[in-house]
Amino acid sequence: MKKGLAAQxxxxxxxxxxxxxxxxFVDTYNHTWPHRSLPHRATPATAYQARPKAGPSSDRSTDTHHRVLxxxxxxxxxxxxxRAGRLHHISIGTEHARTPVLKLVDDLHIRIVNAATGELLRELTLDYQPLGRPPGPPKKQKPDPS
Structure with missing residues (x-):
């Protein structure tokens, strides 16, 4: 922008x-000039308008939980x-100790990606289980002494 204004x-x-x-300049840049970095050489305004917008809604039946962490x-x-008020511990292996990652959360589906390389390190689905130990084999009952 500075070069263009100075060249006039x-x-x-x-x-x-x-x-x-x-x-x-800003109006022309956003609404007229096509950009090579955008799909179909769209303008920034076109790309912005095509994105879904958040807004108030009373219907929460189709809400999902999406996060990038x-x-x-x-x-x-x-x-x-x-997730849902519970803390989950996810192992990606000691070979990835201190590795910067992105956690891609899509409801219960989780993907762990190396932030520097984009490599998928782990993919899992959270499975809610009741608290406590899983039931083991039934205990043997002692014979009744009476």
């Missing part, structure tokens, strides 16, 4: 004139994730 033959004399030129694995290669 007639330079603005006042701040109001400069602001008008900046506003024109940045974290670093602990020295043992473990991560923690709080």
């Amino acid at each position: 033959p007639d330079q603005p004399a006042t701040l109001d004139q400069l602001q008008a030129r900046i506003d024109t 940045h974290d670093i694995a602990d020295p043992a290669g473990k991560l923690t994730l709080r």
